[in-house]
Amino acid sequence: MKSKMITQIKREFWECRSSFIKTPLVTTGILVILLVLGIAPWHYKIAGFISQHSVGYTGNSDLGFDVLAEVAGQQSVTTDPAYLIHGLTAVFSVFTVILLLVLLFYFADTLYSDRRDQSVLFWKSMPVSESETVLSKLTAGVIGAPAVYVGAALLTGALFLLSFLVYAGSVWKIPVPDMGSVLAVFFKCALGLILGWIVLALWYLPLFSWLLFSSAFVRKTPFMLALGLPLALIVAEKWVLGSHQLFRVLREQIGSGLYNLGILVHDPLALPERITAALAAPQFLLGLLVSAAFLCACVWLRKNRWEI
Amino acid sequence: MQTVIKARGLSKSYGSTRVLDGIDLDLMPGRILGLIGPNGAGKTTLLKAILGLAPAQGELAVLGLNPHTQRTQMLQEISFIADTAILPRWLKVKQALEYMEGVHPRFDRAKAEVFLQRTEVKTNMLVRQLSKGMLTQLHLALVMAIDSKLLILDEPTLGLDILYRKQFYNALLDDYFDKDKTILITTHQVEEIENLLTDVVFIRQGKLCLNSSMEELQDRFVELQLTDDQLAKVAGHTPIHSRPVLGGKAMIFEGGDREFLRSLGPIKTPSLADIFVAKMHGEKS
Numbered sequence: 001m002k003s004k005m006i007t008q009i010k011r012e013f014w015e016c017r018s019s020f021i022k023t024p025l026v027t028t029g030i031l032v033i034l035l036v037l038g039i040a041p042w043h044y045k046i047a048g049f050i051s052q053h054s055v056g057y058t059g060n061s062d063l064g065f066d067v068l069a070e071v072a073g074q075q076s077v078t079t080d081p082a083y084l085i086h087g088l089t090a091v092f093s094v095f096t097v098i099l100l101l102v103l104l105f106y107f108a109d110t111l112y113s114d115r116r117d118q119s120v121l122f123w124k125s126m127p128v129s130e131s132e133t134v135l136s137k138l139t140a141g142v143i144g145a146p147a148v149y150v151g152a153a154l155l156t157g158a159l160f161l162l163s164f165l166v167y168a169g170s171v172w173k174i175p176v177p178d179m180g181s182v183l184a185v186f187f188k189c190a191l192g193l194i195l196g197w198i199v200l201a202l203w204y205l206p207l208f209s210w211l212l213f214s215s216a217f218v219r220k221t222p223f224m225l226a227l228g229l230p231l232a233l234i235v236a237e238k239w240v241l242g243s244h245q246l247f248r249v250l251r252e253q254i255g256s257g258l259y260n261l262g263i264l265v266h267d268p269l270a271l272p273e274r275i276t277a278a279l280a281a282p283q284f285l286l287g288l289l290v291s292a293a294f295l296c297a298c299v300w301l302r303k304n305r306w307e308i
Numbered sequence: 309m310q311t312v313i314k315a316r317g318l319s320k321s322y323g324s325t326r327v328l329d330g331i332d333l334d335l336m337p338g339r340i341l342g343l344i345g346p347n348g349a350g351k352t353t354l355l356k357a358i359l360g361l362a363p364a365q366g367e368l369a370v371l372g373l374n375p376h377t378q379r380t381q382m383l384q385e386i387s388f389i390a391d392t393a394i395l396p397r398w399l400k401v402k403q404a405l406e407y408m409e410g411v412h413p414r415f416d417r418a419k420a421e422v423f424l425q426r427t428e429v430k431t432n433m434l435v436r437q438l439s440k441g442m443l444t445q446l447h448l449a450l451v452m453a454i455d456s457k458l459l460i461l462d463e464p465t466l467g468l469d470i471l472y473r474k475q476f477y478n479a480l481l482d483d484y485f486d487k488d489k490t491i492l493i494t495t496h497q498v499e500e501i502e503n504l505l506t507d508v509v510f511i512r513q514g515k516l517c518l519n520s521s522m523e524e525l526q527d528r529f530v531e532l533q534l535t536d537d538q539l540a541k542v543a544g545h546t547p548i549h550s551r552p553v554l555g556g557k558a559m560i561f562e563g564g565d566r567e568f569l570r571s572l573g574p575i576k577t578p579s580l581a582d583i584f585v586a587k588m589h590g591e592k593s
Binding site for chain 2: 003004006007008010011014015017114117118119121122124125126127128129304
């Protein structure tokens with residue numbers, strides 16, 4: 001049973017190899033290249049700056065400016081590794097945005113793609129129930145793909161810290177934080193990212209389930225339903241009632257997920273408080289119920305209406 | 309011995325069209341049943357009902373299980389190839405093997421690999437790289453490596469050339485079939501499976517118009533060829549079908565007085581294809 005679920009999730013990774021594995025790896029590659037390209041010019045600018053003892057430099061990067069300010073003041077940055085957190089957060093944000101886009105496309109397509117390429121009867125000739133199929137697809141999207149993205153984000157973050165510290169220490173010759181506090185920053189952010197994703201995924205579950213439902217429901221072009229219906233309802237509500245409740249609810253749901261992720265990356269210890277806050281929000285609880293309803297509907301559709 | 313498929317009064321309608329109309333069927337283990345019918349006769353609907361893919365009214369048990377409500381359990385003992393059940397193009401052959409090994413308790417990976425070694429299919433190939441013939445070989449290798457009790461084949465050789473078709477059926481008989489296994493097969497190429505079958509069912513407009521073992525078929529149908537001037541002799545004995553042949557007519561009789569017919573001229577057992585045409589034609593007229 002356990003191996004069946006793992007095989008089902010592997011199946012999703014085989015099918016979505018580019019978006020689940022290649023994309024985060026390519027993102028890592030691009031960010032590392034940008035990092036190297038970014039650090040090298042800095043090096044020359046700062047080297048020039050230090051040699052001239054000039055204060056005329058106006059870097060537009062907060063990060064660079066912080067460092068420059070520290071350097072200009074001849075202060076040690078040892079006691080304040082906060083600027084490292086900014087860098088890590090920026091790296092993690094890139095991965096989060098890409099992952100959310102990938103999941104938008106994945107969930108809106110996954111219960112439709114096997115009907116489109118006519119492989120549905122092959123999958124249906126296997127002793128796998130529809131609940132197992134739907135659950136494995138949800139798991140692949142909520143846990144599987146994010147695990148790869150979190151891994152890639154942490155790898156990029158670690159490379160970022162490492163190259164920054166090497167440059168700062170050996171090339172710029174400025175005092176660097178001790179290894180202990182660097183590791184502390186890194187692991188704090190890493191833990192925050194993992195916990196933040198879990199809380200975000202719980203807030204986003206109704207959205208993911210809606211996308212899955214759309215992909216199970218439609219005859220073709222699931223995006224028309226997945227994005228078109230909410231959009232049409234928002235417009236209709238505005239016209240008919242003059243209000244924008246649905247838009248507000250959706251914005252809150254999406255915003256809450258990102259907000260929690262942002263808080264937890266900076267402070268993973270806020271988890272109990274974030275969970276409590278979520279459970280105290282009727283919208284969050286209602287979202288979980290709506291998710292369950294959409295997922296049950298997916299299973300029913302797969303069992304009874306797959307021919308559409 | 310447990311009946312593999314047992315159907316009583318199986319019916320299904322799409323709107324006002326009745327696609328299955330009171331089908332009764334018993335299929336015992338160790339048999340190879342051919343389900344033959346013209347397009348739109350209800351073959352696929354019947355297979356879907358048996359596979360639990362579409363609900364139908366009436367009584368239906370497959371290996372003693374309800375195909376709709378006990379589908380997952382049933383599929384551990386049933387395997388299935390359909391022309392419409394195609395392997396996904398993004399799948400690699402080795403992934404197909406790994407997948408089946410992971411989800412199917414009765415799949416023997418080593419066996420499938422042996423079958424594949426006899427073909428041109430390589431395990432690191434993508435399904436999209438395979439020709440139609442190789443694809444069928446792969447699907448057959450996967451399915452034959454399942455120790456299933458019932459194998460359902462829906463037009464399995466559609467679009468294949470004659471070499472692949474022969475190979476397909478030979479492999480099926482040599483490497484898969486034994487007395488504990490049962491095969492249900494639908495095809496338009498009646499001639500090719502005629503020698504394979506132990507039983508045959510004709511379906512027309514949702515009804516079974518023939519349900520017989522192949523041995524019974526020989527006793528039941530007779531073909532008699534008469535020249536035009538002999539035709540008057542069979543007056544009173546109505547053939548179910550007659551077709552013109554050089555200088556006369558070939559007539560197929562169902563039941564009938566075999567000794568009398570023999571006295572008129574050479575008789576023989578008609579081919580399955582001829583019986584099929586006769587039955588379909590007969591029902592129409």
